[in-house]
Amino acid sequence: MVELRSEAIVLRVVDFGESDRILHMLTPCSGRITAMARGAKRSRRRFSGALDLFHYVSFQGVRSGTSSMLRLEQASLLDDFSGLRTELSRFGFGCHFLEMADRLVPEGMAAPDAQPLFDYALSVLQLVESKTIDLRWYILLQLHSLKAFGLSPLFHRCVRCGREDKLPGSAGPVEGKIAFHVGEGGVVCPDCRRGQEGFLLVHAGTLRSLEQGMSLSLDQLHRLRLGGEVLEEAKEIIERFQHFHLGLELKTESFLEEILSPARRSIA
Ligand SMILES: [Zn+2]
Structure with a gap:
């Protein structure tokens, strides 16, 4: 015993x-x-x-x-x-976050690994308790949480050759589109994807915003502004990445989708 x-x-x-x-x-x-x-x-x-x-x-x-x-x-x-039970979007994201933790955190972790995850989960619940979770907050918190639970997409360098300088826009403000491979979990440079199909094409600016979101602390996330097109692109990347790498759609996803849908947002 x-x-x-x-x-x-x-x-x-x-x-x-x-x-x-x-x-x-x-x-x-x-x-x-x-x-x-x-x-x-x-x-x-x-x-x-x-x-x-x-x-x-x-x-x-x-x-x-x-x-x-x-x-x-x-x-x-x-x-x-x-506070999580006083507003629908908070409750929805709170449930979603718990389901992610339940799926992604393993049993039998060593304390030095488990303690930071536990502290992170407490911080997320404290933050969400005082927020209305709109699409922007959903994207930022979702990405941040996936990273904390060990599932980080690679946005700033090619997932195949590892080079940053091969990505469109890397040498200046060119707003080209970059190929993202859902299964490989990252962006692929033009040389490495030559002649191949099956990529999501995403604006370089969207990827830069997501990369920035992953590097900020929870306390700093509110600083990141995301526009309409960036939000839609980011939502597609994150959802497809999550479905592929978790191997399933979380039960709370359709509930959150309903809460965050444009029809509901326009009523609110
Ligand atoms: Zn490459």
């Missing part, structure tokens, strides 16, 4: 049987963990309403033998991020 005391963000909750809950949680000590909370729906003494989506909790649990599932003994709430 190994006892574990730590903090966690609740990523996913599944009711199990009459009163139990299975949880996926992001922890600073070992990344994602799966936990069983026996009697979670009945015991306010042990769990005091802590085991819900978005909740930042401190917990105590026990792992026995070779089981990968933690038995949760007790949990208390540190922050419920209630």
Whole structure:
């Protein structure tokens, strides 16, 4: 038996049987963990309403033998991020972010790797809690999060030959279009793509903006302005990149799509 005391963000909750809950949680000590909370729906003494989506909790649990599932003994709430539930776009992006973390953060991470991811997730939830998430914020946060979770598209140099100077516009303000290969996860210079098809053609300015977005910290993201055409191009790149490299469409994507759609934006 190994006892574990730590903090966690609740990523996913599944009711199990009459009163139990299975949880996926992001922890600073070992990344994602799966936990069983026996009697979670009945015991306010042990769990005091802590085991819900978005909740930042401190917990105590026990792992026995070779089981990968933690038995949760007790949990208390540190922050419920209630602001995420007061506005639809915040709630939508919050759910989307938790689903990404649930898919992309592995179990059994070493603490030095898990701690920065945990801190990052807390910072994103804190930021989103005070924002209305429009298409621009969605693009910026989505790209930033993918990078934090280890999935970075390559925008500033050719993914095949590695050269920056071969990309159109690299030597000056030429606004040419650059080929982006979704499967290879990056841009491809004209020499390397010669005679081949199957690329997304994207304005150099869009790629520069996305590269800049990935290099800024969360606190600095608000500085980056993205115009209409850049947003549409960026959205297509990021969505196709994510579908290919995750191998699926996240469940929260269509929900977010609905919230961020032009029809809804014009009503708002
Ligand atoms: Zn090349």
